[in-house]
Amino acid sequence: MNKAWKGKLLRVDLTEGTCKVEALNEEWANDFIGGRGLGSKYFTEEVSPEVEPMSPENNLIMATGPLTGTYGAANGRYMVITKSPLTGTIACSNSGGYFPSELKYAGFDMIIFEGKSEHPVYLQIRDGKAELVGAVHLWGMSTNDTEDAILSEFHGDAKVASIGLAGEVGVHFAGIINDKHRAAGRSGVGMVMGSKNLKAVAVRGTGGVKIANPKAYREAALDTYATLKENPVTGEGLPALGTAVLVNVMNQNGGLPTRNAQSGTFEAAEDISGEALVSGELRRIKSCMGCIISCGRVTKITDPRYVGEGEGPEYETLWALGAACGISDMPAIIKANYYCNEYGMDPITLGSTIGCAMEMFEKGIISEEEIGMSLNFGDGDAMVKLTEMTGKGEGFGKKIGLGSYRLADSYGVPELSMSVKKLEFPAYDPRHVQGMGLGYATSNRGACHVRGYINSAETLGLPEKLDPEATEGKAGVLKVFQDYTAAIDSAGVCLFTTFAMGIPQLANFCNAANGTDLNDAGILEIGDRIYNLERMFNLKAGIDPSQDKLPKRMLEEPLPDGPSKGNVSKLPEMLPDYYEVRGWGSDGIPTEEKLQSLGLA
Amino acid sequence: MQKLIRIEPAKCVGCKTCELACSFKNAGEFAPSRSRIFNEVFVEEAKFITVTCMQCDDPWCEKSCPKNAITKEMASGVVTVDEEKCVGCRTCVSACPFGMIKYVDSTGKADKCDLCKGDTPECVVFCPTQCLTVGEEDKPLRQKMLRFVNTMKDGQMEV
Numbered sequence: 001m002n003k004a005w006k007g008k009l010l011r012v013d014l015t016e017g018t019c020k021v022e023a024l025n026e027e028w029a030n031d032f033i034g035g036r037g038l039g040s041k042y043f044t045e046e047v048s049p050e051v052e053p054m055s056p057e058n059n060l061i062m063a064t065g066p067l068t069g070t071y072g073a074a075n076g077r078y079m080v081i082t083k084s085p086l087t088g089t090i091a092c093s094n095s096g097g098y099f100p101s102e103l104k105y106a107g108f109d110m111i112i113f114e115g116k117s118e119h120p121v122y123l124q125i126r127d128g129k130a131e132l133v134g135a136v137h138l139w140g141m142s143t144n145d146t147e148d149a150i151l152s153e154f155h156g157d158a159k160v161a162s163i164g165l166a167g168e169v170g171v172h173f174a175g176i177i178n179d180k181h182r183a184a185g186r187s188g189v190g191m192v193m194g195s196k197n198l199k200a201v202a203v204r205g206t207g208g209v210k211i212a213n214p215k216a217y218r219e220a221a222l223d224t225y226a227t228l229k230e231n232p233v234t235g236e237g238l239p240a241l242g243t244a245v246l247v248n249v250m251n252q253n254g255g256l257p258t259r260n261a262q263s264g265t266f267e268a269a270e271d272i273s274g275e276a277l278v279s280g281e282l283r284r285i286k287s288c289m290g291c292i293i294s295c296g297r298v299t300k301i302t303d304p305r306y307v308g309e310g311e312g313p314e315y316e317t318l319w320a321l322g323a324a325c326g327i328s329d330m331p332a333i334i335k336a337n338y339y340c341n342e343y344g345m346d347p348i349t350l351g352s353t354i355g356c357a358m359e360m361f362e363k364g365i366i367s368e369e370e371i372g373m374s375l376n377f378g379d380g381d382a383m384v385k386l387t388e389m390t391g392k393g394e395g396f397g398k399k400i401g402l403g404s405y406r407l408a409d410s411y412g413v414p415e416l417s418m419s420v421k422k423l424e425f426p427a428y429d430p431r432h433v434q435g436m437g438l439g440y441a442t443s444n445r446g447a448c449h450v451r452g453y454i455n456s457a458e459t460l461g462l463p464e465k466l467d468p469e470a471t472e473g474k475a476g477v478l479k480v481f482q483d484y485t486a487a488i489d490s491a492g493v494c495l496f497t498t499f500a501m502g503i504p505q506l507a508n509f510c511n512a513a514n515g516t517d518l519n520d521a522g523i524l525e526i527g528d529r530i531y532n533l534e535r536m537f538n539l540k541a542g543i544d545p546s547q548d549k550l551p552k553r554m555l556e557e558p559l560p561d562g563p564s565k566g567n568v569s570k571l572p573e574m575l576p577d578y579y580e581v582r583g584w585g586s587d588g589i590p591t592e593e594k595l596q597s598l599g600l601a
Numbered sequence: 602m603q604k605l606i607r608i609e610p611a612k613c614v615g616c617k618t619c620e621l622a623c624s625f626k627n628a629g630e631f632a633p634s635r636s637r638i639f640n641e642v643f644v645e646e647a648k649f650i651t652v653t654c655m656q657c658d659d660p661w662c663e664k665s666c667p668k669n670a671i672t673k674e675m676a677s678g679v680v681t682v683d684e685e686k687c688v689g690c691r692t693c694v695s696a697c698p699f700g701m702i703k704y705v706d707s708t709g710k711a712d713k714c715d716l717c718k719g720d721t722p723e724c725v726v727f728c729p730t731q732c733l734t735v736g737e738e739d740k741p742l743r744q745k746m747l748r749f750v751n752t753m754k755d756g757q758m759e760v
Binding site: 071283289 | 644
């Protein structure tokens with residue numbers, strides 16, 4: 001029977017300079033679907049939780065899902081799994097574009113990078129064959145220039161994922177950029193790639209992805225496309241305004257963390273909104289491979305200070321480089337976003353770290369002399385300058401490149417870092433959206449919105465409206481979001497489909513693709529298995545349950561403004577419930593029984 | 602009149618669903634390299650371009666085929682390759698100035714868009730933005746002309 005998996009993985013030993021093709025472990029593929037789940041299974045089987053993230057013993061895995069490269073529901077994702085140098089947790093960063101599908105067309109479900117090359121190299125893959133080639137001439141180049149150089153020297157139709165300067169100079173939140181504008185952004189996966197002297201992966205594939213039951217697959221696709229088109233978020237909001245549709249919404253609700261989360265509303269939110277982008281810099285909307293949502297923004301800036309063109313910004317970037325820094329200067333935000341793509345950095349951690357530095361500057365904790373310029377909230381030009389310095393690893397940019405936790409901690413004020421497990425939280429104030437706070441505290445990679453987007457229910461009312469300020473029942477709902485997300489990531493499907501697409505539709509796709517007979521419960525069980533696998537890795541890596549927390553500001557400083565004025569996060573009320581619905585002990589550790597039931601014991 | 606796939610580049614979002622749908626239906630797998638419709642993305646220029654065979658009235662591929670394997674069917678206007686007659690000589694590939702007929706290694710035959718043999722073309726079925734439509738009438742052309750007409754109309758004063 002045909003299956004949507006290619007059944008092959010590529011193992012690249014960078015120390016030895018060898019590439020070997022291996023059969024994919026089918027049993028694991030069934031138990032973990034693919035992508036995030038299967039990649040994490042391979043990773044945890046092969047790498048010790050105690051591994052030093054920047055050592056050659058840390059592996060870097062690029063994993064597609066079985067549905068990657070097909071149509072039906074934005075099925076064009078891949079994931080990068082490694083141990084994060086920023087957080088020390090297991091990392092899994094997810095990206096779309098065209099590169100992930102091309103990997104499947106070239107015949108591979110997954111690439112495992114081991115060891116460390118003596119000198120810079122990049123990987124060329126062409127229809128089932130792979131080799132490492134020298135990349136000394138690419139080292140130091142931006143991701144844009146790297147891609148252009150590889151297209152001209154390797155294959156004009158190749159798809160490329162690469163690191164920029166940030167990944168080479170050790171920015172702790174360096175990402176891996178593919179197709180110039182798409183990012184496996186968070187947790188510093190690009191820093192690990194740089195530590196291995198691996199500059200890029202270039203793929204050209206002329207093969208295809210076969211399906212077990214084509215007729216059922218086509219029906220599932222027509223059904224899901226209709227669902228996505230009819231949904232107000234995937235069919236209207238995201239295509240029209242991009243993810244930036246949320247700027248005004250979160251601001252009006254009082255949940256837009258502003259000036260390093262000192263307040264929940266930003267007086268100039270309108271200026272950095274999706275609406276402002278549409279009437280200004282937006283040139284057209286864009287999709288990734290096989291996606292009908294089109295949240296991508298193709299933009300151009302012609303400001304006298306800043307010029308350029310590219311993709312983005314999206315919501316988290318507008319918030320991080322905007323509201324989090326008190327900045328309403330759209331051209332500056334867009335320019336810094338382009339820099340993030342060119343240097344290869346995560347704009348969320350970058351913006352949150354600059355916001356943190358701005359607060360430290362205004363409080364007199366860091367001096368103007370040390371930074372080399374003044375750094376007040378609202379200063380877009382300073383933010384752009386600092387972004388460039390960070391990407392190049394120059395001056396005070398080196399300290400920004402450590403992320404907000406290490407920066408604030410080095411000045412004795414770790415509480416000013418708006419992070420959990422050293423990963424900066426995104427654009428939802430947990431004092432307003434209580435479930436998101438629980439999500440930040442319990443996410444396996446640190447504070448993150450794409451590990452369980454309960455904001456969908458708390459703010460957007462999908463699949464049903466929950467009171468954002470309520471705590472009761474949030475733990476159970478969050479668990480479903482987290483487990484479903486783990487399954488979605490593993491299948492190779494974009495998370496944004498889940499505003500509309502239900503678990504039965506994902507099951508239909510998986511079953512038609514691979515001839516399996518998963519039901520809803522089976523999908524969620526796989527998600528639960530992945531979540532527990534990641535949790536166990538983190539516990540063994542020394543990230544104990546005391547780290548399931550939020551910054552003191554969220555727990556002790558009430559929101560000073562907006563509809564949720566006076567609120568703090570009620571995490572302590574929700575966390576015991578969460579441990580219970582997860583089937584973990586009251587100490588936050590998965591019980592032996594739980595692990596056995598998931599086949600993880 | 603002949604049915605054709607009508608393409609409006611302004612509506613394209615660069616998702617390449619047309620390539621996926623075409624190859625899945627006609628080659629039995631999701632393989633853009635096997636698609637008979639082609640979508641190219643130029644992000645820096647903010648242009649997305651889709652092209653496919655326009656079923657020429659006087660096709661270069663037909664005229665060039667030494668085995669008469671390519672014919673333009675008069676009723677539908679579709680230019681098709683008869684796989685029984687095709688010997689895989691690639692003369693048509695060389696003759697078509699648009700690159701819209703190609704040789705497929707796995708079959709050893711020439712391959713091109715046949716408008717899905719009378720079904721609604723699969724690329725049109727799956728195109729999410731109606732960038733692709735199918736019809737006898739060139740409606741996108743009519744729309745373009747009407748936009749121009751309306752610009753003229755708006756500029757007219759009462760006499």
